[in-house]
Amino acid sequence: MSDLRETAYATAILHEVADLLGKLAADGSAGAIDLRAMPLGPADRARLEEVLAQGAVKVSVDAGGPSEVFETVYPGVWWTRHRNDAGETISEFIEVTDCPQFLKSQPDDIRAGASGLRRLLE
Amino acid sequence: MKGETMRNDDRDITLGEYLAARGVSRRAFLKFACSLASLMALPPSAGVAMAEAMAKSKRPSVLWFPFQECTGCTESITRSHEPTIESMIFDMISLDYQETLMAAAGHQSEAAREQAMKDNYGKYLLLIDGSVATGLDGAYSCIGGQTNLSWLVEAAKGAAAIIAIGSCAAYGGIPKANPNPTGARAVSDIVKDKPIVNIPGCPPIPAVLTGVLAHFLTFGSLPELDPLGRPKAFYGETIHDRCYRRPFYDQGRFAKTFDDEGARNGWCLYELGCKGPVTYNACATIKWNAGTSFPIQSGHGCLGCAEPDFWDKGSFYRPLSVAHWGDKATLGGAAAIGVALGAAAALAARRRQDKIAKGD
Amino acid sequence: MDLLSFARGPGMTWAVTIFVVGVLWKLAGLILLRARRDLSEARTPSAWTGLRAILTRSWPRRAFVHGTAFSEVLGYSFHIGFLFTLVFYLPHVLFFEDVFKGLLGVNFQKLFGVHWPYFSGGMVNFFGAVAVAALIALLVHRIVNPVKRLISNFDDYFSWLVTIAPLVTGMLAYGHVGAPYQTLIALHLLSVELLLVWFPFGKLMHTFTVFLSRGTQGMQFERKGATL
Numbered sequence: 001m002s003d004l005r006e007t008a009y010a011t012a013i014l015h016e017v018a019d020l021l022g023k024l025a026a027d028g029s030a031g032a033i034d035l036r037a038m039p040l041g042p043a044d045r046a047r048l049e050e051v052l053a054q055g056a057v058k059v060s061v062d063a064g065g066p067s068e069v070f071e072t073v074y075p076g077v078w079w080t081r082h083r084n085d086a087g088e089t090i091s092e093f094i095e096v097t098d099c100p101q102f103l104k105s106q107p108d109d110i111r112a113g114a115s116g117l118r119r120l121l122e
Numbered sequence: 123m124k125g126e127t128m129r130n131d132d133r134d135i136t137l138g139e140y141l142a143a144r145g146v147s148r149r150a151f152l153k154f155a156c157s158l159a160s161l162m163a164l165p166p167s168a169g170v171a172m173a174e175a176m177a178k179s180k181r182p183s184v185l186w187f188p189f190q191e192c193t194g195c196t197e198s199i200t201r202s203h204e205p206t207i208e209s210m211i212f213d214m215i216s217l218d219y220q221e222t223l224m225a226a227a228g229h230q231s232e233a234a235r236e237q238a239m240k241d242n243y244g245k246y247l248l249l250i251d252g253s254v255a256t257g258l259d260g261a262y263s264c265i266g267g268q269t270n271l272s273w274l275v276e277a278a279k280g281a282a283a284i285i286a287i288g289s290c291a292a293y294g295g296i297p298k299a300n301p302n303p304t305g306a307r308a309v310s311d312i313v314k315d316k317p318i319v320n321i322p323g324c325p326p327i328p329a330v331l332t333g334v335l336a337h338f339l340t341f342g343s344l345p346e347l348d349p350l351g352r353p354k355a356f357y358g359e360t361i362h363d364r365c366y367r368r369p370f371y372d373q374g375r376f377a378k379t380f381d382d383e384g385a386r387n388g389w390c391l392y393e394l395g396c397k398g399p400v401t402y403n404a405c406a407t408i409k410w411n412a413g414t415s416f417p418i419q420s421g422h423g424c425l426g427c428a429e430p431d432f433w434d435k436g437s438f439y440r441p442l443s444v445a446h447w448g449d450k451a452t453l454g455g456a457a458a459i460g461v462a463l464g465a466a467a468a469l470a471a472r473r474r475q476d477k478i479a480k481g482d
Numbered sequence: 483m484d485l486l487s488f489a490r491g492p493g494m495t496w497a498v499t500i501f502v503v504g505v506l507w508k509l510a511g512l513i514l515l516r517a518r519r520d521l522s523e524a525r526t527p528s529a530w531t532g533l534r535a536i537l538t539r540s541w542p543r544r545a546f547v548h549g550t551a552f553s554e555v556l557g558y559s560f561h562i563g564f565l566f567t568l569v570f571y572l573p574h575v576l577f578f579e580d581v582f583k584g585l586l587g588v589n590f591q592k593l594f595g596v597h598w599p600y601f602s603g604g605m606v607n608f609f610g611a612v613a614v615a616a617l618i619a620l621l622v623h624r625i626v627n628p629v630k631r632l633i634s635n636f637d638d639y640f641s642w643l644v645t646i647a648p649l650v651t652g653m654l655a656y657g658h659v660g661a662p663y664q665t666l667i668a669l670h671l672l673s674v675e676l677l678l679v680w681f682p683f684g685k686l687m688h689t690f691t692v693f694l695s696r697g698t699q700g701m702q703f704e705r706k707g708a709t710l
Contacts, residue, residue, distance in 0.1 A: 032166035064150030088412045091157035106148035374602035443573035444580045445494040456502040464510020472516050
């Protein structure tokens with residue numbers, strides 16, 4: 001009984017992930033869940049990490065501090081953890097998408113890189 | 123050094139271009155915007171939209187005037203040694219005047235201020251920390267020979283909006299505490315015709331300022347405010363309603379002294395004077411020093427520092443329910459009066475009985 | 483000055499002062515009245531044992547229970563519920579301890595070695611709900627029952643109102659229901675102040691006079707040789 005109580009939030013989140021994943025599969029619409037938005041106890045976290053375990057893709061990003069993104073064992077479900085330079089977690093999301101926005105190269109960065117490379121080759 | 127007065131041409135580029143020039147990738151900015159949206163309890167999709175909108179916006183000119191203050195608000199906001207949400211404030215704005223941080227001093231800094239006000243008339247954001255002294259026509263607090271009061275009145279004319287940082291600017295704060303020798307007033311007591319956002323707290327949580335600026339950059343307007351002029355996103359709930367010790371309050375487990383068993387078990391601090399139930403702020407969720415802790419978590423009751431006149435609402439260590447029932451002298455006098463009235467009533471009754479007995 | 487500061491400050495001071503003046507006025511006025519001297523011979527050596535009527539009159543005699551049980555049970559439910567919320571809830575305990583300390587210079591804990599007991603908010607809320615339910619049932623009975631309706635006056639209804647208001651506002655404040663907490667707690671304090679101000683001038687004085695009248699009657703009858 002106490003286990004159920006401890007993982008009430010985790011269960012709710014998992015149900016929402018399932019819903020979003022269904023939508024992604026049906027019409028490609030993405031969604032995200034902010035893990036900061038609800039108080040997760042250690043048991044909740046453990047359950048989430050157990051179900052949404054790391055899958056085939058793991059990405060380390062260094063942008064304004066380290067960030068970690070991995071695709072879970074459920075394709076389309078990604079877990080993003082942003083940290084600052086001191087290593088403190090500043091936000092955490094579960095994204096249901098074919099590719100998180102954060103991993104994609106940003107158009108402005110591409111443009112800046114394009115002109116930078118051209119200048120280098122001149 | 124962050125925050126040094128920028129050259130004019132930097133003010134004409136967008137925030138996105140400014141960040142790119144400083145080596146901050148759009149990806150890093152996206153991360154920052156998503157984290158900020160999370161802090162403001164916005165949905166994750168808002169972070170992406172905010173990043174896009176902010177990147178396209180021009181960095182507003184901000185003039186930061188320190189009035190009757192202790193510099194604690196500046197300290198709170200600049201207390202970061204590595205890129206954090208708080209330090210991003212200085213990237214998002216063109217800080218054209220800030221006495222603690224700017225390189226210029228004396229007449230040069232005043233010239234910079236006047237130039238910035240002229241160049242951006244009607245569009246700059248005025249950030250005020252510290253209360254406005256009005257006693258002796260404002261002579262109690264002057265900069266460069268001019269009173270804070272006159273600075274505020276003049277600068278407000280060309281401001282797009284005013285942000286009152288800290289409880290002193292928002293409500294008068296410590297200087298206003300009884301007997302208020304300098305005639306300290308809140309910014310909103312002086313300026314009546316411009317939008318004002320109050321960000322109270324002694325000091326305020328830095329992320330709140332970032333959130334307000336981000337909102338301004340994204341939407342071109344100030345966020346939704348509560349009746350006391352505070353952004354609802356951060357001041358919408360009381361400390362009590364988000365306090366992790368709330369279950370102890372409900373269970374009736376209270377610490378009686380700062381060192382007893384209850385205190386060591388982290389029980390509720392109501393009896394030790396915590397003002398959490400009547401204080402609106404985000405300390406219990408966002409916390410301080412990148413989410414490290416907040417007063418209650420460190421074992422001390424909330425002072426109520428984001429509320430008006432918190433210095434004059436009785437001791438920090440008397441519980442909320444201990445109202446002013448009077449004092450010995452008042453009640454002693456009241457008792458004497460009561461007994462006297464009763465005796466007079468009884469005497470009148472006895473006299474009447476005598477009259478009746480006599481047969482009148 | 484905002485509503486809460488007023489309620490916690492001058493409002494409370496005035497209400498308590500008026501309460502003290504009023505209660506002592508009424509009590510002194512009663513006690514100092516000339517009592518009719520009983521010139522007959524006392525049948526018992528001491529009439530003081532007659533004070534036991536205070537206890538014996540706390541429940542109706544068997545013959546009358548059938549007709550009065552409803553009101554008696556509800557009355558006790560209200561009184562017990564009300565007193566529990568008043569006396570065993572920590573914020574209230576702190577208020578009374580402060581009054582004790584300020585008036586008599588007495589620190590309850592130092593004197594008795596233990597803190598005055600208090601219970602969880604949930605339990606206090608439950609007893610409060612019991613008191614409110616009892617009060618509502620009693621009011622309905624008062625309105626529906628023809629005899630009670632006939633003999634009820636302003637004092638009855640107003641005293642009911644000033645008694646239920648602190649209970650309801652207290653429970654609303656505890657649950658943070660309906661308005662910001664500061665407003666709810668200000669309303670709670672103001673309702674208590676209204677109760678205190680009305681108290682000496684209506685039937686709520688039975689709080690003191692019930693003991694005086696039962697005790698006096700008991701002693702008078704005891705003296706005549708008829709134990710109540």
